[in-house]
Amino acid sequence: xxxxxxxxxxxxxxxxxxxxxxxxxxxxxxxxxxxxxxxxxxxxxxxxxxxxxxxxxxxxxxxxxxxxxxxxxxxxxxxxxxxxxxxxxxxxxxxxxxxxxxxxxxxxxxxxxxxx
Amino acid sequence: xxxxxxxxxxxxxxxxxxxxxxxxxxxxxxxxxxxxxxxxxxxxxxxxxxxxxxxxxxxxxxxxxxxxxxxxxxxxxxxxxxxxxxxxxxxxxxxxxxxxxxxxxxxxxxxxxxxxxxxxxxxxxxxxxxxxxxxxxxxxxxxxxxxxxxxxxxxxxxxxxxxxxxxxxxxxxxxxxxxxxxxxxxxxxxxxxxxxxxxxxxxxxxxxxxxxxxxxxxxxxxxxxxxxxxxxxxxxxxxxxxxxxxxxxxxxxxxxxxxxxxxxxxxxxxxxxxxxxxxxxxxxxxxxxxxxxxxxxxxxxxxxxxxxxxxxxxxxxxxxxxxxxxxxxxxxxxxxxxxxxxxxxxxxxxxxxxxxxxxxxxxxxxxxxxxxxxxxxxxxxxxxxxxxxxxxxxxxxxxxxxxxxxxxxxxxxxxxxxxxxxxxxxxxxxxxxxxxxxxxxxxxxxxxxxxxx
Numbered sequence: 296x297x298x299x300x301x302x303x304x305x306x307x308x309x310x311x312x313x314x315x316x317x318x319x320x321x322x323x324x325x326x327x328x329x330x331x332x333x334x335x336x337x338x339x340x341x342x343x344x345x346x347x348x349x350x351x352x353x354x355x356x357x358x359x360x361x362x363x364x365x366x367x368x369x370x371x372x373x374x375x376x377x378x379x380x381x382x383x384x385x386x387x388x389x390x391x392x393x394x395x396x397x398x399x400x401x402x403x404x405x406x407x408x409x410x411x
Numbered sequence: 412x413x414x415x416x417x418x419x420x421x422x423x424x425x426x427x428x429x430x431x432x433x434x435x436x437x438x439x440x441x442x443x444x445x446x447x448x449x450x451x452x453x454x455x456x457x458x459x460x461x462x463x464x465x466x467x468x469x470x471x472x473x474x475x476x477x478x479x480x481x482x483x484x485x486x487x488x489x490x491x492x493x494x495x496x497x498x499x500x501x502x503x504x505x506x507x508x509x510x511x512x513x514x515x516x517x518x519x520x521x522x523x524x525x526x527x528x529x530x531x532x533x534x535x536x537x538x539x540x541x542x543x544x545x546x547x548x549x550x551x552x553x554x555x556x557x558x559x560x561x562x563x564x565x566x567x568x569x570x571x572x573x574x575x576x577x578x579x580x581x582x583x584x585x586x587x588x589x590x591x592x593x594x595x596x597x598x599x600x601x602x603x604x605x606x607x608x609x610x611x612x613x614x615x616x617x618x619x620x621x622x623x624x625x626x627x628x629x630x631x632x633x634x635x636x637x638x639x640x641x642x643x644x645x646x647x648x649x650x651x652x653x654x655x656x657x658x659x660x661x662x663x664x665x666x667x668x669x670x671x672x673x674x675x676x677x678x679x680x681x682x683x684x685x686x687x688x689x690x691x692x693x694x695x696x697x698x699x700x701x702x703x704x705x706x707x708x709x710x711x712x713x714x715x716x717x718x719x720x721x722x723x724x725x726x727x728x729x730x731x732x733x734x735x736x737x738x739x740x741x742x743x744x745x746x747x748x749x750x751x752x753x754x755x756x757x758x759x760x761x762x763x764x765x766x767x768x769x770x771x772x773x774x775x776x777x778x779x780x781x782x783x784x785x786x787x788x789x790x791x792x793x794x795x796x797x798x799x800x801x802x803x804x805x806x807x808x809x810x811x812x813x814x815x816x817x818x819x820x821x822x823x824x825x826x827x828x829x830x831x832x833x834x835x836x837x838x839x840x841x842x843x844x845x846x847x848x849x850x851x852x853x854x855x856x857x858x859x860x861x862x863x864x
Contacts, residue, residue, distance in 0.1 A: 305634035305673065309682035312547065312845065318680020320673070322634070345786035354686050356699050359676050363683050371774065375452060376842045378736060378774035378802030379785075386783040388633060393787055 296403040296410060297395045304330060306388035313373035314365055315347075315384030317391050321360040325406070330362060331355065333396050339364055342394050343387075364391070413442075416600050418593055418617070418650040422446040422493075423624025425453055425470050431624065431647045432476060436483045439663035441649060443596045444484075446493040447589040447622050448473070454586065455730035455843045457497035458530065458561040466506075468499030469583075474506050477581075481516055484580065492571055492592045496583040498528050498561060501860075503583045508864050519864055522579030524570040526858035527586040529727070530562045536854070543727060543848040552846065558731040560843060564850065565726045567692030568614070569605075570857035571595035577861040586728065590618030590691055593650065601654040605693075610656035612696035612718025615689070617658050619696075620678055620713070621648040627660060627678035629668035634677065641667025661710040670709040692725055692852075694718040724849040733844035734771070735811045738802040739818035740778075742831030745795045751826035752777055752799035758825050759801055762817050770805040770814075798831065804842070811839035 300319070303326045308317040319334070321327040340351040349367030356363060370384055371377035381387070398408065419441040421432030425448040435444055448470040461468030473495040484491060496503045500523045511519050529536070533556070536543065543552040543562075563586035572595050574582045584592075594614030597603060603610045620627050627648050629639035639645070646666025651659040660670055679698060683689070686698035700717035743751040756775045763773065778798035781788040803814050815836050822829055 305677065307631070307633065307677040307681050311682060311684065312847070316680070316683055318677070318683060320634075320676045320680065342787070354684075356680075356686050358699055358701055359679060359703070361676060361680055363680055363686055365684060371772075372804075374845060376733060376736065376804060376844055378738060378772060378804055380776050380778060380782040380800055390784045390787050393784070393789075 296398050296400055296408060298398050298403065298408055299392065300394045300396060301389070301392040302408075303396075304392065306392055308384050308387035310370055310373060310383040313370050314367050315369045315387050317364045317366065317387050319362050319364070319391060323406075324360050327357065327360040329398065329402065334362055336364070339366075339391065342391065343369065346390075412602060412654060413600050414654070416442045416596060416652050418443040418445060418596055418621070418652060420445055420621035420624050420648050422448060423622065423626060424448070424450055425472065427624055429472065429476065433480055434663070434666065435647055435649070436480050436487070436489055438665055441489055444489055444491045445592045445621070446473075446491070446495060447592065448493060448495045449497065449586060451728055451730070451845050452843060454498060454563055454728065455560040457499070461499050466502045469497040469503035470495035473503065474510060477507055478510050478514070481511060481514060485516060485519070490575070490596070491581045492584075492595060493582070494584045494587050494589075494592060496523065496525070496585050498563070498585065500525050500583045500585050504862070507581065507583070512864060517864070519581070520579050520861060521863070522574030522577060522582040522859060522861040524566065524574060524582065524584035524587060524857060524859055526856055527564045527566050528562070529564060529855060530559065533559065533562055536850070541850055541854060543729065543846075543850060546847040546849060552729065552848065555731045555846065558733070560730045560732065562727060562729040564855050565692060565728065566857045567591040567721075568595040568598055569693070570859050572598045573859045574861055575599040577859070579861045588691055589622035590615045591693060593618030593621060594693055597652050606720070608694050608718035608720060609716060611694035613656035613658060613713070613716040614652070615691050615694060615696045615718070616698070616701060616713065616716055617650045617652060619689070620660055620675060621650055623678065623681060624648070625668060626681065627674050628662050628670055629674060632674055632677060634673040639667070639669055643667065656716060657712065657714040659706055659710050659712050670711055672703055672705055672711060675703060675711045675713075690722060692721060694721050723852055725852055725855065727848045727850050729846035729848060730843050731846060733842045734804060734806040735808055735839045736802060736804045736842055737811045737815050737837050737839040738800060739815065739837040740831060741799045741818060741821060741829050743797050743799060743826065744828040744830065745793070748794050748797040749777060749780055751828065752797045754826045755799050755821050755829070756801060758821065759817060763814065766813060768810040768813055769807060770803040770810065772804045774802045776800045808839065815839055
């Protein structure tokens, strides 16, 4: 079943130079292993095509049911030189949560998601 | 030794809510008020102010604030730790002493932490082999030497602890890390040693949690922003710290906002890099060791934090002039708002070409369509209005100046139903870029000076 990440996780994003960080937190601990499996750095890099021109790094924080992504070369030069409206990547959090993921039917049912 | 201290955050950045620190002092008991005023760009602004006037170069907002809260601070014995000193902490102290004297306050002890400002010593460092290479690109600082504005070493909690030990009630610092401001009172009150890494790391994580003010008490809270009570009176965060390194995140009772596992988790992840390697001048903290539990209403307990020894380098933040940008906006109305904005963009780009203006980058976004999420945005059908935003960046000021005169004429020369130009033409803005570097800790020594009236 296709489910938007927005329904499985919340997030916050920020900047360090030309690198944006997006921290994503599973709403329920049981979602975390699934998120860890599907949200590979490659997939996130592909998702941010046209925004992120460098590599994507991923770090795990199982204690917070969270993953932290670093998106390099993603802020048009960053800080004070960028021409982007979202100069500091403040809205990258929900940009990532736009992603649709394929949740196996049995898992989706267990989590209480129903086909609309 | 105290069994518990309460450390309140009064400011998440220079320009944050001005009454937040007043509420922190008056709406409940606290022992320390910490205020972070320094973003990277702030130091260069302050350096420019100091070049114009030797009595400037610090966060001036602190003076009217102190006028209001000094009597409260004296009466309740609340200590203030802030990096409001910027590039001129002594001028900041002089101004504070001046208002304290006018108010008839006696026995006020103010400490200054300085020595972080190395702009005058840059050549000496470069000549003696400290190249201050760019942390990411590896370039030598000499490439931009003639365009520098400011250079500051990030100090940790050490010199602040020293000032507290000398009895300072207010401590004004230059570039001390946000996290160090919060850690310092814990070291001072609980007698922590500089090799008790787990405790130091806990103090650093407490600092990270409150350094952005209300961003942990319900501000910018994605998971539940609609449930945040009384956002207009949002309470700023307070750390209740214990001698064993555990602490709670909370806020005053009679304030808006909320503190729960979700708000704390969101803030923990803010501007985070490698969570196992959170480097500060004091200690390296491991965010994967953190345990969180909801202790009560608006109270989250943080425990079991682990840390390891700090590195032998300080981070240096250097700013330099790096050309100009100019960003112009026009609003196009229904019908065909996006098509009109796109046509205007085409016209501007043609004008840039015809006039022979040279830029390193020309960038267009359509606010209401793709201004935040760029190519990830979903299509919007028949929008009521679209804001065209065109930005250019370059090193030739004259070309930016010419570009800035090209936007408004579109009102009469371009596509129809355009508005939103009342503020006049956009102005070119200087780019102050950052040069992060590392330097050995033994090359610079934090200084402390405590004085009273």
